[in-house]
Amino acid sequence: MIATIEKIEYGKEVIEFELLQEDRKTLSIEVLPTTKIKVKAPENRNKQDIIKKVQYKAKWITKQRQYFIDNYKEPDEKRYISGECFWYLGKQYRLKIIKSNTDSVKLKKGCLIVEYNLKTPAKLINKWYKDKALYAYKKELDKCFQKFIAYNIVKPSLKIRKLTKRWGSYNKNSNTITMNIEAIKANKDCIDYVIYHELCHCLYFSHNKQFYTLLESKCKEWNKLKNKLEKLVL
Numbered sequence: 001m002i003a004t005i006e007k008i009e010y011g012k013e014v015i016e017f018e019l020l021q022e023d024r025k026t027l028s029i030e031v032l033p034t035t036k037i038k039v040k041a042p043e044n045r046n047k048q049d050i051i052k053k054v055q056y057k058a059k060w061i062t063k064q065r066q067y068f069i070d071n072y073k074e075p076d077e078k079r080y081i082s083g084e085c086f087w088y089l090g091k092q093y094r095l096k097i098i099k100s101n102t103d104s105v106k107l108k109k110g111c112l113i114v115e116y117n118l119k120t121p122a123k124l125i126n127k128w129y130k131d132k133a134l135y136a137y138k139k140e141l142d143k144c145f146q147k148f149i150a151y152n153i154v155k156p157s158l159k160i161r162k163l164t165k166r167w168g169s170y171n172k173n174s175n176t177i178t179m180n181i182e183a184i185k186a187n188k189d190c191i192d193y194v195i196y197h198e199l200c201h202c203l204y205f206s207h208n209k210q211f212y213t214l215l216e217s218k219c220k221e222w223n224k225l226k227n228k229l230e231k232l233v234l
């Protein structure tokens with residue numbers, strides 16, 4: 001499969017879309033609730049031809065996108081009360097809040113149990129996520145990096161942050177991968193996909209053909225995992 005970023009112009013607007021060329025017979029255009037546009041096309045189809053087809057649908061795309069902008073709601077803000085659901089490594093846990101004489105967070109039998117005393121449940125949970133994320137990402141980075149040892153690159157250092165629009169990023173100057181703290185809510189395969197993606201940036205700066213060939217060789221299911229992440233409701 002080949003994945004590239006292409007664009008068309010519509011009025012004053014430049015519309016970017018992700019083009020996946022794969023083993024299929026028809027062309028499909030999809031506007032995701034995140035307003036990203038995904039175009040799937042047969043492998044041997046001429047790129048200019050595909051872009052022309054997408055151009056032809058520009059009005060529809062713009063309309064779809066506007067619909068999602070108007071109707072897409074941010075996931076409900078957490079209230080940190082017993083009964084709420086919290087994701088951790090691809091599984092949902094029900095929150096149980098207990099006033100106590102200690103501050104602690106633990107998982108037990110499908111529940112996220114928070115005992116609080118001096119700190120608020122919200123603070124305790126956010127700190128817990130951060131600790132868990134740092135631990136898990138470090139471990140997964142060590143594992144994923146094994147597949148990159150042959151390239152003679154230095155293992156990037158790791159940072160975690162709350163990123164709003166992406167799961168991870170790579171800074172070449174500092175050789176650092178920044179991971180979104182939210183990714184800890186997805187399963188390990190999804191976390192690995194984000195890490196593999198960023199590790200590929202150690203070798204290729206842009207999302208060019210070589211980049212995707214490398215990514216595919218390290219993480220065969222990357223596209224499936226990417227879709228899974230996009231659908232994750234936090």
Ligand SMILES: [Zn+2]
Pocket residue numbers: 197201207
């Ligand atoms: Zn990238």
